[in-house]
Amino acid sequence: MTEDDLEDAFERLHDLITGAEDLKGFLDGVAGFAAEKMSRVRGTQIECAVTLRRRKHSTTIAGSSEKAVMLDQIEQRMGEGPCVEALEVGHPVILSDAHNEKRWPNYCKVLSTEGYRSAVGIPLNLGPDSDGVLDFFAAPANEFAPDTLGDAHVYADMAARTLRLAIRSARPNNWRTTSRPHWKAEPSSTSPAG
Template sequence: MQDVVAHLHERVSPYLRERVGAVARDLGGSAGITIQQQGALVRAASSDERAARCGQVEARLGTGPSIAAMEQLHPVVVPRVPEGDGWAAWRACATEVGFASSAAVPAPVARGISVALTLYSAVPGAWDPLALAEAHRHARLLAAEIAARLARPGEPPRGALEACLRLDRAIGVLMHCNGCTAQDAQTALLRASTADHVDLDQAASTVLRALTEDDSSFRPRALVAPGR
């Protein structure tokens, strides 16, 4: 099982891991990337395990600074994580792993799709205007890269078996990124397909094209998380 999970982790697109790592190095904290497609949330990549835990809480519960930032298309700054109202589960997780301040910077990708770059620091009030301006630059570059990937020509129509495997791969990706169940992942895809007025296969293809280097290389969900 560990080998299969490691394989999945390796195949989640390296450009996302590289980008979030660059942000963390540039700004001197931790960082995470969240993508929202018509209400379907994906914790796409994180610079470290602490940021990943916070991002997974947001993605599972559908609430937190990155989601608020994408909904408003405006930065959300949390100068002191343990204080304030709202996002109780996210605040508890961030406090537990040692974060004292956070900021989420959004950028539009395409119609109905946006991305948020969420920053974390162990220092209260760490995210000043200069740091936020640099985060904006990273977020815009990331949005442009994702938009370019989504603009690639889609796969030619194939049979029902290929469509089922593609759906399983997309569910596996969402389970891995969000730390959620198969049912939660399928619900997110259904929400996205309904909002975008596309079928599940098209919604699954969008997830795979945005998040993976080669969507055909993913194993079916049954191999990723047996028994779910």
């Protein structure tokens, strides 16, 4: 990634932060940005989803497409796969070919049925109470390898930096996947009556 590419990437992420009306819109933008850049680098269509874990509860909160969200939700529901494992171990986990993978046979069967053979989870260190992972999916096998993940790490680092800011800016009761203007807080049931 060149210096100009990095400058462009940070400018696009800044635009996402300042232009998003809510957290979901921002995270959809981050996933779309990462998918677009990885697709260009890899020369094939890459899908991306964002999974957040707060207080040991994981949820797919955004994606580059409905397909990306669906693929990640399947993995979260099944509780197995490279993205789930990346959250647990804190380093990238690669699924090279779902047709030959032995670690997650049930997940690989479903992923293959959906037309995807490779995936990778890149963890995001978001602070003491939160973790996340950028989940990338590709139809061809062997699309992700340790020596080809340099750009994915760059996008994950940029996403983690901006997500840490968003997490600090939002209160816990603002974590909703529905559109809400400017991360508005719901009135607290413990607020004194006025």
